Amino acid sequence: xxxxxxARRLEGARIGLVPTMGYLHDGHLSLIEQARRHADxxxxxLFVNPVQFGPNEDFEKYPRDEARDLARCEQAGASxxxxxxxxxxxxxxxxxxxxxxxxxxxxxxxxRPGHFRGVCTVVAKLFNLTLPHxxxxxxxxxxxxxxxxxxxxxLNFPVEIVVAPIVREPDGLAMSSxxxxxxxxxxxxxxxxxRALQAAAACVAEGGAAAAAVRARMAEVIDAHALQLDYxxxxxxxxxxxxxxxxxxxxxxxxxxxxxTRLIDNRIL
Ligand code: PAF
Numbered sequence: 001x002x003x004x005x006x007a008r009r010l011e012g013a014r015i016g017l018v019p020t021m022g023y024l025h026d027g028h029l030s031l032i033e034q035a036r037r038h039a040d041x042x043x044x045x046l047f048v049n050p051v052q053f054g055p056n057e058d059f060e061k062y063p064r065d066e067a068r069d070l071a072r073c074e075q076a077g078a079s080x081x082x083x084x085x086x087x088x089x090x091x092x093x094x095x096x097x098x099x100x101x102x103x104x105x106x107x108x109x110x111x112r113p114g115h116f117r118g119v120c121t122v123v124a125k126l127f128n129l130t131l132p133h134x135x136x137x138x139x140x141x142x143x144x145x146x147x148x149x150x151x152x153x154x155l156n157f158p159v160e161i162v163v164a165p166i167v168r169e170p171d172g173l174a175m176s177s178x179x180x181x182x183x184x185x186x187x188x189x190x191x192x193x194x195r196a197l198q199a200a201a202a203c204v205a206e207g208g209a210a211a212a213a214v215r216a217r218m219a220e221v222i223d224a225h226a227l228q229l230d231y232x233x234x235x236x237x238x239x240x241x242x243x244x245x246x247x248x249x250x251x252x253x254x255x256x257x258x259x260x261t262r263l264i265d266n267r268i269l
Contacts, residue, residue: 001082005043005131008079013040017132017159019123022046023063024072027167027175031136032076034164038134041079045126050086051097052118063180082130089125097121098155100147103240107143107253108264111230119144120151127159134160138167140174142251142266146240166265168194174265181261190258192225196232197267200252204269211246222256230255230262237268 008015016039018031024046035042046069053059066083073081097117103109104116127135137145145163152159167175172194173187182190196218203209203217211234218232232254234246243250246269253266 001043001080001084001129002131004080005129008041009131014134015039015130015132016042017126017130017135018042018044018078019126019135019137020044020046021048021062021177022069023065023177023180024069025167025175025177025179027138027140029072029076030167031138031164032073032078034162035134035136036077038136038160038162039132042077043080043082043130043132044073044076044078045082045084045130046073047082047084047089047122047126049089049118049122051090051121052115054112054114057112058178058181063177082126084129089122098124098151100150100154103143103147103150106240106242107231107233107235108255109143109147111255116144116147120147123148124151124155124157127157132159134162136162136164139163139266139268140166140176141264142253143240146238172198174263176263178261178263182258186259186261189225189227190263192222192227192258193254193256193263193265195225196221196254197252197265200232200234200246201267201269204246204248204250208245208247211243214246214252218252218254222254228257230257234269 016035018035048062098120099117109116149161199217199221200214203214215232222229234250237251250269255264
C-alpha cells in the first residue's frame with residue numbers, strides 16, 4: 001500500500017483516503033465523491049477494526065460483503081481499495097496505541113470505553129499506510145470527526161480532514177451499515193432519532209432555549225418511538241462540552257438502543 005501511494009506521490013498525484021469498515025451504503029459513496037473532488041487518486045480502506053470494538057460489541061457479526069463493496073468502489077471511481085487482514089494490521093504483541101484525552105471523554109466515548117483509542121490508532125495507521133493528502137470522514141460520527149481533527153492537529157499529521165454531510169434515507173433515518181440489523185418494526189422506531197433531532201432544531205429555531213428543556217424534548221420523542229435513550233446532548237461544536245443554553249451552531253447528538261442495535265445521529269442546530 002505504501003509503495004503504491006509513494007509512486008502516486010512521485011507522479012505528483014494528490015491522494016485522498018476514505019476510511020471505512022465496509023458494507024458500503026450511499027453515505028460512504030458520498031464520501032468517495034467528496035474525496036474525488038479533493039484528490040486525484042482515491043483510496044478506500046475496508047477494514048473492520050477489532051481494536052475499536054468493546055468485548056460485548058458486534059465485531060464478529062458486523063456486516064461484511066467484500067464483493068459488493070469492491071464493485072461499489074469501482075463504480076464510485078476509487079483508484080485503489082485497501083483491505084488488510086487483521087493479522088497484518090496488528091502484531092500479536094502490538095503495544096502502541098493513540099489516546100485522545102478530552103473530546104473522547106463524553107458521549108460515545110463514555111459509553112464505549114476504548115472505542116476512540118481504537119479509532120485513533122487505526123486511522124493513524126491508515127494515514128501512515130496510504131499517505132493521503134486529504135481524508136474524508138462522515139458527519140454521522142460527529143464525535144469521531146472531532147477526535148480525528150484533534151489527533152491530526154496535536155500530532156501534526158500532514159493530512160487535511162474533510163467532513164461530509166450525513167446522508168439520510170427519504171424518511172430521515174441516517175444511513176448506517178448497522179441499519180441492516182433492524183427488523184421492520186425497529187426500522188420504523190429508528191425514525192425516533194432523526195425526529196428527536198428535528199424537535200431539538202425546532203426548539204432553537206426562534207432563538208436560544210435551555211439545553212435541559214431541549215434534552216427533555218429529545219428524550220420524549222425517543223420514548224414515543226419505544227427506543228431506549230442512551231444519551232441526548234447539546235454541545236459546543238468544537239469543544240464538545242455540554243452547553244447550558246442551546247443556540248444555533250451548537251450540535252445535538254443522540255444515541256439510542258433500538259432492540260439490540262445501538263444507533264447514533266446528530267444535527268448542527
Ligand atoms: O467510521 C468508521 O467506519 C470507522 O470508525 C473508521 C474511521 C473507518 C475507523 O475504523
